[in-house]
Amino acid sequence: MSDLLTVAMPKGRIFEEAADLLRKAGYDLPDEFDDSRKLIIDAPDAGLRFILAKPMDVPTYVEHGVTDIGVAGKDTMLEEERDVYEVLDLNISECYMAVAGLPDYQKSNTDIAPKVASKYPNFSTKYFKEQGEQVEIIKLNGSIELAPLIGLADRIVDIVSTGRTLKENGLVELEKIIPITSRLIVNPVSYRMKDAQIDEMVERLAAVVEEE
Numbered sequence: 001m002s003d004l005l006t007v008a009m010p011k012g013r014i015f016e017e018a019a020d021l022l023r024k025a026g027y028d029l030p031d032e033f034d035d036s037r038k039l040i041i042d043a044p045d046a047g048l049r050f051i052l053a054k055p056m057d058v059p060t061y062v063e064h065g066v067t068d069i070g071v072a073g074k075d076t077m078l079e080e081e082r083d084v085y086e087v088l089d090l091n092i093s094e095c096y097m098a099v100a101g102l103p104d105y106q107k108s109n110t111d112i113a114p115k116v117a118s119k120y121p122n123f124s125t126k127y128f129k130e131q132g133e134q135v136e137i138i139k140l141n142g143s144i145e146l147a148p149l150i151g152l153a154d155r156i157v158d159i160v161s162t163g164r165t166l167k168e169n170g171l172v173e174l175e176k177i178i179p180i181t182s183r184l185i186v187n188p189v190s191y192r193m194k195d196a197q198i199d200e201m202v203e204r205l206a207a208v209v210e211e212e
Contacts, residue, residue: 008070010055068190117147118157
């Protein structure tokens with residue numbers, strides 16, 4: 001294993017907030033870190049190597065040990081159910097999972113299972129099963145709000161931050177499911193092999209999170 005701790009980081013909003021946390025925790029990140037298009041960035045002064053990935057792929061990289069650590073949204077963790085340790089709530093990128101639909105939506109009394117569109121099919125299936133409701137899940141990868149507007153689905157399950165996107169598309173929140181934040185996750189083998197380095201990172205980040 002490399003002496004550098006390898007960290008899978010999601011591109012986008014979570015990346016920016018996680019980078020800010022790392023800097024506040026005293027990690028010296030290179031200038032190219034903020035605007036580089038590279039997929040692998042070394043930060044030798046910080047003892048870190050970063051792998052930049054799509055948010056949904058971060059837990060996969062960590063589970064398979066190609067990275068020691070990752071930053072992943074709780075929504076991704078709930079959907080993917082990967083074999084990793086969730087060691088710290090970073091308390092960034094706060095939002096929540098919700099069910100939404102058109103304002104006039106009403107549950108059907110027919111035997112036909114209503115359709116729900118989501119990019120979280122596993123989570124959605126489990127949620128509605130727990131509610132005792134049989135639904136047909138349609139997996140979409142983006143623009144989930146379109147589904148009720150074009151008749152593809154009756155409802156959607158998606159992440160809500162401000163609610164602005166729902167409102168602009170004429171949808172309303174029907175049920176709030178669970179709050180979501182980003183978490184620090186660790187590969188189980190790495191936690192045994194690099195426990196001192198990982199524990200130090202957890203402690204430094206936890207101190208920053210507590211102060212925020």
